[in-house]
Amino acid sequence: MRGSSSLAASLLRRLRNSRDESAQVTAAEALGRLASNGASQQKAVAAAGGVPALVRRLCSSKSTPVQYAAAMALSEIARGSRSNSLQLVQAGVVPAMLRLLSSGDGTLQVALCKLANAAVAVEEFASPFVAQGGVAALLNAVDSTANMEAECAALGAVAVLCHCSQVALQAALDGGAAAAAVRVLETASQPELLITATSCSIVLATAGRDALLAAGAPAALLRALSIAGSDERTQLQVAAVLCNLSVDSLPAKAAITAAGGVQAMVQLLSSSDAEVQRVAARVLRSLADDARDPTQQVFAASGGAPALVALLRTGLSVQAQEEAALALTGLAQRRAAHRQAMAQAGGIAALLAILQPDHPACGGGLGTLRCLILDGRFQPAVMAAGGPASVVRCLQSLDAAVQLQACAILADLTRYSPENRAPVAAAGAVPALMALLPTQLRQVAMLALHPLVVGNLASASAMAAALGCAPEDSGHEAKVAELMAEVQPGMPPEHLVGAAGVCVMTSSPVGPAAVAAISGLTPSQVGVEVRAAPGCGNARSLRRCGGCGAVRYCSEACSRAHWREHRVECRRRQAEAAAATAVSQPQQENQHA
Secondary structure (H helix, E strand, C coil): CHHHHHHHHHHHHHHHHCCCHHHHHHHHHHHHHHHCCCHHHHHHHHHCCHHHHHHHHHHHCCCHHHHHHHHHHHHHHHCCCHHHHHHHHHCCHHHHHHHHHCCCCHHHHHHHHHHHHHHCCCHHHHHHHHHCCHHHHHHHHHHHCCCHHHHHHHHHHHHHHHHHCHHHHHHHHHCCHHHHHHHHHHHCCCHHHHHHHHHHHHHHCCCCHHHHHHCCHHHHHHHHHHHHCCCHHHHHHHHHHHHHHHCCCHHHHHHHHHCCHHHHHHHHCCCCCHHHHHHHHHHHHHHHCCCCHHHHHHHHHHCHHHHHHHHHHHCCCHHHHHHHHHHHHHHHHHCHHHHHHHHHCCHHHHHHHCCCCCCCCHHHHHHHHHHHHHHCCCHHHHHHCCHHHHHHHHCCCCCHHHHHHHHHHHHHHHHCCHHHHHHHHHCCHHHHHHCCCCCCCHHHHHHHHHHHHCCCHHHHHHHHHHCCCCCCCCCHHHHHHHHHHHHCCCCCHHHCCCCCCEECCCCCCCCHHHHHHHHCCCHHHCCCEEECCCCCCCCCCCEECCCCCCEEECCHHHHHHHHHHHHHHHHHHHHHHHHHHHHHHHHHHHHHC
16 A cells, blocks of 8 residues: 555656656556556545546646546546545536536547446446536437547447436436437447447436337347357347347337347347347247237247247246246237147246246246136146146245236146046045145135045045044044035036046045035945946946945946956955855854754
């Protein structure tokens, strides 16, 4: 620190005392390099009186190189330092900067804009700078200079000012900042300038959305994206601006789509940068909310749904997967063609893979899956892929919205599709839904329980067990009956039969009356295995197997279909019954004798 102070003092003496222009330039440049070495050196230069000395050279020198070197040194002294920026204001640098910015000297404008860029992040500098017309001066520099570096620094300073101050943001919008940024995007080819213009557009996009749209921002942004090629910084910036523009604005969505935004964002989904993937998917999610035909047709033609499915499967971050799932939900809600494209692209398997209770994309995945299930055409594929187990797993989530979606899907799968009820029950749906009854989701859980337990011994047993109904404790039967009255209010018994697939109940761990109260079956049917053909609703008119009598069938066709699986067990039971009869007959004869 002591060495830095001594060096700063020596350089300042040379700056003040020398009449040689090149010596002054050398001293000012050396002060700037010293200040750029860290906070302690920056502080040492300021403490030695560097700020007022450099401001005097900036204001009074007739030499542009000296003024340039002084402005660049001041930018290093001010960068990130509140106290040094306040010294700049006290030394009168703001009016000098505004005067020199309008001089038209492109080289000097570069240094002044860099000084503004370094200092405006500090409120003590930004407030007087804006109050004295700094925003207008910077925008004038953007429009008038032919120097790309000055243009870039001026736009960057405007972006920082607008980010830090609402007053500056309004002044920038009033001064035509949106049009200036769009003009740069339309004409520039240098990556740094494009990034600066997109940064400025990001800040303006919310409050100045109409101005950006009027200036043609979507097309200009997509031009910048095409020029930047694989530059991930520009990709991210452009996607961020489009995201801010499109939120809750149908005119903005339409303009972005018409400019080719959907196609461009679909291409960015394959980026090697996780954040680019996420923001691109977020833009597509916003655009997918536009239900009008032109937008939906562009999505279909651009392969939007398959690309989002691919991101769902291979996204570089769970946040990108979450945005992809939500975007797919928006598309699935809009068009049957999108749902078909998702299914053909392997969407069902990809959706089921993210259905984990703690996965950020779980809610969006459930939303998309429900759209496919409600379509009807995709229910068999969902069932075959193990959908019930994945959905039941989501009931363990700590997010009530996820639990609600899962309950709704289970109800959708089983309410009008009896063939789905046994597989859903076998996936553990009944106890999982029962666990939700004490919560605010009671109603929707009951709605999902209803088709599962009525007419189904296995599900009824699981429900009774969840209620704690032991075989010897008949006190729970009233509770079961009361609960079932809530599940099936006013519905006649013939509409409650839901046996489908295989309904198995070989030995009941709960009281027969409790199971009967839940399932709607008679107590005499409890305690034996029950078979019903897929889609069969005849779960009450059951006939026993003619061999063992331990299995009931809804029809002869169902019995024949089950015979290959049942015959070994049937013959074993017949042999056991015959052996038991053989043992009992001698005993009976001895008793008669």
